[in-house]
Structures are given as structure tokens and as C-alpha cells.
Amino acid sequence: MAYIKWQYLGENAIEISDISSDIQFQLGLRDYLKEFPELGIASFMFTNENLTLFSEKNGFMSIQHIIDRVASYQYEVDVTSSLPLSIIPVCYDKAFALDYRTLERFCKLDFEEIITLHLNAEYKVVMFGFMPGFPYLHGLPLSLAVPRLKSPRKIIPKGSVSIANEMCGIYPNQSPGGWNIIGRSPLTLFDPLKDNVMPLKLGQRVKFQQISKKDFDGFAPN
């Protein structure tokens, strides 16, 4: 990597931008930087093609040193380290798929075809944001890329599986929101009182598995 683009984000953070959108690359870069505690990096935040570095209490040692380290990072694909595939059950019942008509209109496809495309794709968790445990999933077929709703809904039910532009997401709890709802998952994606707070992790591969309304209603909590 030759030229590293970065900017201050307040006096206690810097944002490195225009890096690879591959989350495996980003996680590798984080792990590499963690090998140098003297740099004074306390934590990391991933947003699309950006990596934000937060400084420790006493500040970064030297931003030039950090940038040099970022530049010297050699990305090696390590297939053994890829996280296991996570299967997310989802019910596409029209009572749950609040925006199936919008999706049909934009994609010029039947809802059944949309479901098939949604099920056949493999996704990857590339970031969490918006609210605790809300995963942004890469891998949505381009034919399903539909813009956000013009005016957001006040209430979107917990577990709603949703689409906005080229991203797929899941609302871990009830919330206002502007994504197109395609179905609902009975899984709990964020439980702060559990040891495993979130079953999904950054970099994890995800596939959806269709379940019936009956299975949804009888789903035992994870």
C-alpha cells in the first residue's frame, strides 16, 4: 500500500479512508496494528471502506508511525481463519414482509423470485452500526438493490430482515427505520445479559434459511 488517506476525527481519533471494503482485510489490519501497543491505539471502528482508530487516554504515540504501520501491512488471505457460516432463519410471510410490493415494483420481479434470490446469496457481516447489534451484510444480489424508504417508519418490529441499496440488515430490536422489510427472523441478535452478547461477529459469513409462519411462531428462543 503506498498512499494512506487519513483525517482527524476530533483530537482522540483518526479515520483511515478508502481502504479495501473487504472486512477480512480490515480485521487483518486491526490485528496487525494490535501487535504494536506502543502506537497508543485503544479501539477500532469499522464503517464500509473506513477504519477509525481511537487513541488511548494519553493519545497516539505518533500518527506518522501509525500511518507507516498501516502502509506496511501485508494482507494475506488466511482461509483457515474465516469464521464459520451462520444460518439465519427467516420467515417471508407477507404479514412480515412489510415492503414486498415496493421490492416487486423496484426489482420488476415476483416476491417468490425475490425470496429465491435472497436465499441463494451468501452474505458477510461487514460492520455493525445504527443500533446495538445491527449487522450490515454485504452480498446482496444487485437485482435486489432498492433505495431506502422516502420517509422512515416509526416502528419496525424486532427481527425484521431488511434491504437498503446494496446492503442487507437485520433489526435486532424494535426501532424506527427506513430500510425495506423483506421478512422477519425469530433469532435474538443482541442480548446484553448473555455471555455471547451477539451471535453474529464481524467478518462472519451468513446465509438465510426460509421458515414457515408456523415454524416462526413455534421457534424456541436461542
Added chain:
Amino acid sequence: MDLPLIKIINSGILSTIQAARRLDFQDYGVPRAGFQDKISAQLANWLVGNKKFDSLIESYANYFEFEVINDCSVGVQGACSEIRINDRLVPLDETHHLRTQDRIQIFNNTHGSIIYIAVAGGFSVTQVLGSSATDIANNLGGLNGMPLVQNHILQGSQSIKEMETRRIPKGLPCRAYFPKNTTVHVISGPEASLFTVSSLEAFYSCAFVISADISRVGYRLTGPLIHTGTHNIPSKTTFPGIIQIPPSGDPIILMADGPVTGGYLRIGVVAEVDQPILAQLRPGGRVRFLNCLPEKARLRATNQCRWIEELYHKKTDN
């Protein structure tokens, strides 16, 4: 062992348990929460011999009242102008040793927005994701993730043994933290270059008014509209202090409960050292932005911390 210490009689507009920020789960979408005005919070904790970030009550209130259930020592700081114990006026800047059935009324009618009430030993609340700070939007921390309301009873682990009385030394700049209007230092944000020259000029030269739309998530300002050609960007990192410009052109400053990502342009970031003063401004108060380099912001933060650090060290050396 935990004892019931106080019962809330009147909790004002919004009262929550706050403590150190929740820092370890930002990359999983969890906001920081924590003190809005860490200076006042740390002073309140100091008055009762606590650690700087022990859990205490943070209240947006013109009036706060509670009743004592079991003897305890209390420190009140922040935007309070008058404290009465059983209808008797007491000094603001010292420890109060309270007895069962005492009634404490805290008035705030002259300056600032936020009151802090600390109890010796801290309040007993469960830690969630590494912090006991309340995040109301996500139901985390504090008292079941909820705001405090009338009749809530707060527990503490304090033994009944009385502690020494502490007084905040004269000459410390505590009261300087509640001006009606203020100027805050701002470090240019990553999207500052997307604004027109005249917009940036207006941003750094005009006064903005704190609107009535303020919460622990963000303060919305009104003033000259700040315009840009681009309105939305893919979600990027946000945190308390970030100033966003939404399509309406009215700036929003993210506060303690601000989300970890946002799609509005980040024109700048309020220097940490100025965030307590900003948090204490009242609706109608004016704020001006002064562009500042990160190095200078860090230097000012070190100087601000110094007198708080000295205050804490003086007592622990005894």
C-alpha cells in the same frame, strides 16, 4: 450488603444513573453513554470520597427532590443554585450527611442544565457491557435501562459510618462551567471540505442558538443554515462531540448517548475539553465555534484535567 438509600420524590425532566462510558462495544453498534458533564460529575463524586467515575444520578431538572431511607453522605454538583435539607438552606460545595427521613430539595434556577447527585460508596446498579451508565434508547445499564421516576428506590453499599466532610476549595473554576453563552473549540471534520466556503465561514463566525430539541443523544442548534451540495454519505463513525449537518442545514451536536454511525456530513468535532460546558448550556443559549488544531485541543484537555487530578490526589494522600 446493599441497603435502600434514597427514594425519588421528584425527578425533573430526565434523570438517569450515569457512570464511566461504555467503550468496548462500539464496533458492535453500542453507544458510549456516560456523564454529559464529567467535570461536575467528578466533583460530586469527590465530595463523597468516591472514585471519579462511580455511578451517580444525572438530572436535567429545575427541581429535584428525594427522601433518605438509610443514613448516607451525599454530594451535589453541577447546575444547582440552592440545596435545602428539611427546608433549611445548606452550602452548595460540601458533603451533606443525611439521616433517615431527611428530605432534600435541589433547585436550579440560575444557570446550567444538569445536576449531579453522588452518594458515598456509589449507587448499586448492574454493569451491562462493562459499564453501569444508562443508555435509555437501548435499555442498557442503570436501573434496568430506564430513567428514574417518582418512588424509585436507589440502593447503595455504604455502611452507616459517617465520612469526613469535604469542601471544594475556593478558587477552583467550578462555576465557570455554566455560562449562558459560550465558545467551543472545534476540530475540522472529515467532510468539512464538502461545504462551500461561505457555509464554512458562516459556521465559524455566527452564533448558533441551542434549540428546545435537546436530549442525551444530541443537541439541535438553529442559526444560519449551513448548506452543501452533498447531503448523505454512507454510514461513517460518529461519537459524542461530532457536529453533523443534516439536509435541513441546522447543525446537530451528538451528545453522550449519540449513535456509533451516521450518514450526515461531519463538519467538525467539539474538543473534549469543551463538551461539559456545551452540555450545560440551556435552550436559548448561544454557542460559537472556533476552529482549533487537534494538538491544541489535547493540550487544553491536559490543563483542564490537572486541577481535578490535583483535587483527587490531595485527598488520597492523606
